[in-house]
Amino acid sequence: MSEALHQLPPLIASHVLLAAAAMALALVIGLPLGLASARKPGLAAVALGFAGLVQTIPGLALLALFYPLLLALSALLGGGVPALGFLPALLALTLYALLPILRNVIAGLQGIDPAILQAADAVGMTPRQRLRMVEAPLAAPVAMAGIRTAAVWTIGAATLATTVGYPSLGNPIFAGLQIERWDLVLSGCIAAALLALITDGLLGLIERGIGQRRRSLSIIGLGLLILGLLLACLPLLRAPERTVTIGAKNFSEQYILARLIGARLEKAGYHVAYREGLGSAVAFRALQSGDIDVYVEYSGTLWTDTMGRTDTPPRGAMLDGIAQWMAAGPKTALIGPLGFENAYALAVKPGAGMTSIADLATKAPDLTLGADLEFLDRPEWRAIRDAYDLHFKATRAYSPTFMYRALQSGQADAISAFSSDGRIAADHLTVLADPKGAVPHYDAILLASPRRAKDARFLAALRPLVNHIRVEDMRSANYSVDRDTDKQTPQEAARWLDSRTHR
Amino acid sequence: MSTEALAYEHASRRYAGVSAVDYVSLKIERGSFVALVGPSGSGKSTLLRLANRLDTPDTGRVLVDGKDIAQADPIELRRGIGYVFQNIGLFPHLTVAENIGIIPRLAGHAPVDVAAALERVGLSSDLAGRLPAQLSGGQQQRVGIARALAGEGKLLLMDEPFGALDPVTRDTLGKTVRKLHHDLGLTTILVTHDMAEALLLTDRIIVMAAGKIVADARPGELLSGQAGPEANALVAVPRDQAKRLAALLQ
Numbered sequence: 001m002s003e004a005l006h007q008l009p010p011l012i013a014s015h016v017l018l019a020a021a022a023m024a025l026a027l028v029i030g031l032p033l034g035l036a037s038a039r040k041p042g043l044a045a046v047a048l049g050f051a052g053l054v055q056t057i058p059g060l061a062l063l064a065l066f067y068p069l070l071l072a073l074s075a076l077l078g079g080g081v082p083a084l085g086f087l088p089a090l091l092a093l094t095l096y097a098l099l100p101i102l103r104n105v106i107a108g109l110q111g112i113d114p115a116i117l118q119a120a121d122a123v124g125m126t127p128r129q130r131l132r133m134v135e136a137p138l139a140a141p142v143a144m145a146g147i148r149t150a151a152v153w154t155i156g157a158a159t160l161a162t163t164v165g166y167p168s169l170g171n172p173i174f175a176g177l178q179i180e181r182w183d184l185v186l187s188g189c190i191a192a193a194l195l196a197l198i199t200d201g202l203l204g205l206i207e208r209g210i211g212q213r214r215r216s217l218s219i220i221g222l223g224l225l226i227l228g229l230l231l232a233c234l235p236l237l238r239a240p241e242r243t244v245t246i247g248a249k250n251f252s253e254q255y256i257l258a259r260l261i262g263a264r265l266e267k268a269g270y271h272v273a274y275r276e277g278l279g280s281a282v283a284f285r286a287l288q289s290g291d292i293d294v295y296v297e298y299s300g301t302l303w304t305d306t307m308g309r310t311d312t313p314p315r316g317a318m319l320d321g322i323a324q325w326m327a328a329g330p331k332t333a334l335i336g337p338l339g340f341e342n343a344y345a346l347a348v349k350p351g352a353g354m355t356s357i358a359d360l361a362t363k364a365p366d367l368t369l370g371a372d373l374e375f376l377d378r379p380e381w382r383a384i385r386d387a388y389d390l391h392f393k394a395t396r397a398y399s400p401t402f403m404y405r406a407l408q409s410g411q412a413d414a415i416s417a418f419s420s421d422g423r424i425a426a427d428h429l430t431v432l433a434d435p436k437g438a439v440p441h442y443d444a445i446l447l448a449s450p451r452r453a454k455d456a457r458f459l460a461a462l463r464p465l466v467n468h469i470r471v472e473d474m475r476s477a478n479y480s481v482d483r484d485t486d487k488q489t490p491q492e493a494a495r496w497l498d499s500r501t502h503r
Numbered sequence: 504m505s506t507e508a509l510a511y512e513h514a515s516r517r518y519a520g521v522s523a524v525d526y527v528s529l530k531i532e533r534g535s536f537v538a539l540v541g542p543s544g545s546g547k548s549t550l551l552r553l554a555n556r557l558d559t560p561d562t563g564r565v566l567v568d569g570k571d572i573a574q575a576d577p578i579e580l581r582r583g584i585g586y587v588f589q590n591i592g593l594f595p596h597l598t599v600a601e602n603i604g605i606i607p608r609l610a611g612h613a614p615v616d617v618a619a620a621l622e623r624v625g626l627s628s629d630l631a632g633r634l635p636a637q638l639s640g641g642q643q644q645r646v647g648i649a650r651a652l653a654g655e656g657k658l659l660l661m662d663e664p665f666g667a668l669d670p671v672t673r674d675t676l677g678k679t680v681r682k683l684h685h686d687l688g689l690t691t692i693l694v695t696h697d698m699a700e701a702l703l704l705t706d707r708i709i710v711m712a713a714g715k716i717v718a719d720a721r722p723g724e725l726l727s728g729q730a731g732p733e734a735n736a737l738v739a740v741p742r743d744q745a746k747r748l749a750a751l752l753q
Contacts, residue, residue: 115592118592119593121581123582123609124583124654126578133605213596
């Protein structure tokens with residue numbers, strides 16, 4: 001739990017910053033739009049209709065939607081618009097906050113007794129005076145209720161910003177869900193809930209001050225709100241030059257390696273921040289744009305998905321090709337392979353008398369293959385099947401946990417596996433060799449952002465990891481995090497892995 | 504200076520093709536207390552609203568103190584004309600004192616003597632710090648009148664000011680207004696649908712129907728049936744009630 005709490009302050013800071021910026025933007029748009037809508041019923045119908053429509057889009061989907069939108073916008077403007085991180089999160093949250101603000105500003109203004117508005121005109125108020133002295137104070141309590149709702153929503157929904165690569169209190173929530181660390185999930189949830197409660201309370205104080213005409217109450221509420229905002233954002237004042245952001249995709253191995261990289265960089269004098277739970281497609285773009293400085297990718301993923309290649313060259317040729325492509329195009333750097341692969345592989349129980357896929361092929365017609373849910377539809381399976389002329393008696397698809405149990409219980413005789421999966425070590429399985437080189441290589445490779453590619457000290461701090469992480473150690477580390485009992489944190493697993501690296 | 508505090512010259516105002524005020528010409532002398540009576544929808548409130556540009560005539564002119572108000576700044580014009588309405592329209596978030604002081608505050612003039620303004624309408628100065636919701640209906644309308652008079656305008660427009668009040672309050676408030684009218688030398692126009700009130704309070708009664716003036720007479724002339732059929736119909740009710748009340752007393 002203490003580790004979970006330790007990483008909260010910078011996340012709270014960026015969370016608060018995002019929520020506050022989204023609320024400010026929503027107010028800047030919502031207040032005048034609400035005012036104009038209250039005067040023009042036609043505009044109100046359009047504005048409320050739009051805001052209501054936005055509200056029906058799930059928060060996660062709305063965030064995801066901004067990614068292609070901003071990419072297209074960036075292409076249109078000739079680049080420079082970040083499609084990940086702060087901007088899409090800000091825009092999505094702003095749109096989300098708009099509806100309650102708009103609705104309540106309009107309701108507040110339209111709820112004013114017409115006789116009072118007529119009186120305002122009759123005593124000779126200018127439209128501006130009428131707004132300031134009559135309409136604004138009378139609509140304020142209703143409008144404030146909407147602002148409170150919007151603030152609570154925004155603080156809650158800001159946890160989703162994690163998925164577009166902006167650090168928020170969603171980081172421990174998503175990471176904890178992935179590796180089943182409930183203390184992480186709880187720390188994120190409780191922190192976000194407390195933030196929302198405190199904000200709601202202070203806004204409520206302002207609302208009471210307005211409603212009861214007690215200016216001092218409103219000023220105290222506003223003062224505390226600003227003070228809280230400043231306090232929460234203090235951790236952001238650290239020198240950005242020395243801060244390295246380490247990216248991680250959303251599975252245990254990535255979390256562990258991120259912590260290992262972080263430990264090495266901290267030793268070299270860098271301040272380290274983590275951006276975890278990135279989608280596979282998101283990670284490389286985040287590196288390219290400098291949103292993250294370093295992360296671990298897999299050569300096959302980069303080769304096919306990002307570079308769009310369809311061939312399967314040998315290991316060395318693929319790594320050379322990647323290094324050249326990166327230096328030429330995206331100006332990022334391949335620091336080097338870590339020394340293990342996380343590739344598709346076929347595994348059998350120990351003592352099955354097989355060491356390679358060629359051995360398996362001779363016995364396959366009497367055997368059953370257990371596969372994870374997507375393996376049988378993937379090009380990797382077709383490549384292996386065709387290269388070794390594999391014909392099983394039967395194939396069955398399982399969810400990963402059940403697949404390993406099926407192998408143990410004898411329902412399956414061979415299974416598809418990820419070569420660095422911790423359960424291979426735990427179950428003492430034999431990973432079959434691939435003498436024909438049919439399986440594409442998925443070497444874990446360390447990548448650096450354009451800026452860090454020129455940072456000699458940075459590269460020197462990480463180079464000792466290159467080619468020095470053994471697949472057996474990675475499996476053990478993964479298993480220590482994934483297993484059901486006596487779970488280690490990614491940080492603990494990283495420390496253990498570091499001790500096994502000897503460099 | 505013109506002797507008319509307020510004059511309409513062929514003023515018309517239509518809403519969606521229906522005439523609310525139909526080619527009305529009218530002169531109201533300085534210092535007079537005039538009632539505008541007529542059934543609902545007869546155009547009397549619209550006619551009143553044309554006087555301070557809360558509404559604008561489609562055709563014709565309205566003159567205040569002999570000057571065409573179409574040429575005047577509507578904000579300045581309204582600050583110089585007292586206006587009281589049935590719904591009272593006190594600002595609920597402002598205290599009694601702030602409500603009364605609003606016109607001088609808007610105009611950037613010296614603040615009003617709230618205690619004196621309250622006393623003038625028969626209220627204790629203790630009420631100055633209260634919010635309108637803490638007052639009775641009659642007290643609220645007295646504050647409404649005090650607010651209308653705080654602009655020091657000599658023209659007072661009242662749109663059914665006693666409509667929402669109980670009969671006893673109506674009567675005492677009517678007397679208060681009559682006294683203020685006299686003491687301050689006001690020109691007062693009172694829109695009402697209560698003929699008895701008009702007969703008892705005012706010097707001149709203008710009867711409207713369908714946007715036109717159908718009768719214009721002093722109270723005595725009206726009671727004696729010299730002001731035409733529409734006026735007679737309106738007068739018949741209080742006259743009959745008075746007879747029946749007198750009969751009950753015997």
